Amino acid sequence: MPRVDPNLVKRTAMFRQPLAALLVVVVAAVAVPQYWLFLATSALVSAVALLGLGIVGRAGMNSLCQLSFAAVGAWTVAQLNVWSAPGTLILWTVVGGVVAMPFGVLIGLPALRLRGVHLAVVTLGFAAAADVVVSAINFPGVDSYQQVMRPEFIATDRMYFVYAGLLFVVLSLAVEWVGRTRIGASWRAVRFSERATAAAGTSVAGAKLSAFALSAFAAGLAGGLLAGQVGMITAQNFGTIGSLALFVVAVMAGGEFVFGALFGGFLIMFIPEFFRRAGISQDWANVLFGVGAVQALSQGTSISEGFAKRLRARRPAAVPPAREPIGGGRPPLGAKPLLEAKGVGVRYGQVTALQEVDLVVPEGTVMGLIGPNGAGKSTLVDALSGFLPSAVGSVTLDGRRLDGLPVHRRAGAGLRRTFQQDRVPTGLAVDAYLRFAAHRLVTRDELEEIRGFLGCPPGDAHVADLDVGSRRLLEVAAAILAKPKLIILDEPAAGLAHAESLALADRLVEVPARYGASVLLIEHDLDMVRHACARIVVLDFGAVIAAGPPAEVLARPEVARAYLGGEEAALT
């Protein structure tokens, strides 16, 4: 049997769901009886809005006002229709989507500070307010009974269904494509960890606002599509309860997936109809959706996500290559200072976590930062990388003052860091994560080289399927791939077996010469520190108590005392 090129399979993966959706639309266009066409078109309208909800869902946010954005799109289309603007309904619908975008950004602004239920309340408030506004004033053309005109070729219900289907397919292709760009990866990343997103040089605000803007665009398209379908729109089409139902179905079916959106659209339109035919109140459909959403939330996966997981589970597990120690000595201690921190101090209320710490990391070296639990190591890393704006003192990297710069700008200036707990977004594949976190264009060769160098799993392995040790290595790989001047690794060996820690130490030793970055290694594994570092600095109670070559420093009694709490023995 001829072998299929795996790279081609990977590259075409984003087309799979949209093309399958196209097939569904084509079959339905031929097979659906005239009677059901209106409902089927409405299902596509809802599916378009659900795709948009899936975008904010990818970024880990909730929006309960999707139909308010749809109302903006519908309003725009109705107004352009009244004005007989050029471009026909097709262009008006796109304009409606674009006009909805600033509203998305406006509603996204609170998301910069609010999360979870608080954000949901804000969006619900907007939905309620929009509901009141559109109920109080008629849509354009309603007073004069002016129907939204469809162009000739989509005048029939069947052709309009095909048009709605094609619009859904094009939008889903666009969403899948954006999902594979750095913007899409930033949505996944921000959902997993805002701190790690910023540390990877990406603006958290940009990620959140772009998700809201594109989500509103999709909703605006849905509104325009609806205006063309029904001809004359009213406030009832965009009620708060409708927005809530849409959200609940997105949670249940999985709006983040093309098929989840399509399936959700089908449920929203056809379940109430089935109830009606069975002589049951249609309101029971919302109860059913609510139960489905509770079920999805309690299981932690939507229907589509569960399906995707089962498909992934059938693939063989990714086996990372063995990470054997490769030997080699410590890097030289560079002469030129790269990072210079002076008088860095941090207080948490009454606790002084850091007291006027001075630290110099030279160019071209691996330096260790050690100290007992609570010594202030992570606090120092947070202060250096910009997570503690209240920190006092000054930080200079390669002669550039970093003081006052936010986290992502410091990352852009060449300071990369990792975290004590791994922060690799589980929604991405290995190479997608590396590309995102590198924050620059990386070649396939570079990806393969860094994965091989550190012994990371294959590029198409899914992060969610990896063990903790492999994820830690991925973080290190991503930091190196970003080509920074300084990489601060906060306990990178947590989760690795001892032999693997030493193997990682061997690799770190090579980093300055091979990739041109210095490394500041925070680690409790003193074997690893001895193995990798040309110099170490010891913190205790927020102050530097010793600095120098590892063997010499670890032999000092004050260092042993800090670690062992009073015993005078040297740390061997």
Ligand SMILES: Nc1ncnc2c1ncn2[C@@H]1O[C@H](COP(=O)(O)OP(=O)(O)OP(=O)(O)O)[C@@H](O)[C@H]1O
């Ligand atoms: N958000 C916070 N609020 C109050 N106190 C804090 C906070 N974060 C850290 N501290 C305190 O600041 C001091 C330094 O903590 P830090 O986490 O920087 O130490 P560490 O050396 O990184 O410890 P470990 O090795 O256990 O990670 C500790 O006394 C800790 O309790």
